Amino acid sequence: MKEKFMRFMYGRYGVDSFGKFLLAACIICYLLSHFKWLWILYPAAVALLIYSYFRMLSRNVYKRAAENQKYLSCTAKIRGFWYKEKNMMQQRKTHHIYKCPNCKQKIRVPKGKGKIEIRCPKCQGTFIRRS
Numbered sequence: 001m002k003e004k005f006m007r008f009m010y011g012r013y014g015v016d017s018f019g020k021f022l023l024a025a026c027i028i029c030y031l032l033s034h035f036k037w038l039w040i041l042y043p044a045a046v047a048l049l050i051y052s053y054f055r056m057l058s059r060n061v062y063k064r065a066a067e068n069q070k071y072l073s074c075t076a077k078i079r080g081f082w083y084k085e086k087n088m089m090q091q092r093k094t095h096h097i098y099k100c101p102n103c104k105q106k107i108r109v110p111k112g113k114g115k116i117e118i119r120c121p122k123c124q125g126t127f128i129r130r131s
Helices: 002-009 017-032 041-057 061-074 076-091
Strands: 095-099 106-110 115-119 126-130
Touching: 017 041, 017 061, 061 076, 076 095, 095 126, 106 115
Parallel strands: none
Antiparallel strands: 095 106, 115 126
């Protein structure tokens, strides 16, 4: 059975970031359509599901890749923001992050060093903080 499915999917586009977004939007529309006043979202959910399966099973790989690239370029700023926030949260376990009082540059300092003088790499200003 696995070989038959692999043979069927050979040359087809498959799932990408835009396809995952469409499926998530489909699920959200479907769940919201259960409220009485949002019943109009059910046809939208079905249309999104059909379009996402059309994209997955499409043999026009170039066109689907171009659609995905357009989606990625439109969401680059949002994804970059969340990537930076996630990275900052991981770094907060081992580092303090301060802003320079002069130029507002973010400076990362390791935790557990006591009271230290911090020199800003951008404006060369110094300030004292506890790490």
